[in-house]
Amino acid sequence: LTEVEKSHSNTLQEVKLRLMDPQACRHFETFDHNFQLCVGNPKKEKSTFKGDSGGPLLCAGVAHGIVSYGM
Template identity: 65%
Template sequence: MLLKLKEKASLTLAVGTLPLPPQFTFIRPGRMCWVAGWGKTDVKEPASSTLQEVELRIVEPRACSLFPAFDHNLHLCVGHPQSTKSAFKGDSGGPLLCAGMAQGIVSYGQSNAKPPPFTQISHYQPWIDEVLKEN
């Protein structure tokens, strides 16, 4: 889903834009990226009242093959299933930034703190371009 703002956003030090990747960008496993959100910080904790961020590593797609919804053509495998660092429930829709570029979106933060697949933005770049051109 793309959102269209009613009014143009005022860009400040706290509000800015992020570049999007070209279509079908490959992100090499091992690359360190950042994710931010207001989701849970622990399995038994409520959602955070302050924005949290964590550095996570892109890992081989086979590490996410245990998640039935994971599709290596559409998702990025980020973090590790045994890791305690992840995007959690409540972080859905948050950005995954790699080298200053928005590469992924938290597809669904899981309540069990296991790494969720991240939607790979580059796969949807043609659709994003089409929607932006029409509006």
């Protein structure tokens, strides 16, 4: 994960994101709230980025999903 508009990193990183209302992700054509979680940062300061797909979504240390695409 990387800050928006910053270069990529070869070091594993983490970012704290929030579970968002599914409506926040409705602009993604492939988003389906029946099968996907909408997770993000309302200020859009940090997010998933290129190369993050396949990484884990952890909640209290428990994997609840995988990264598919970012905002």
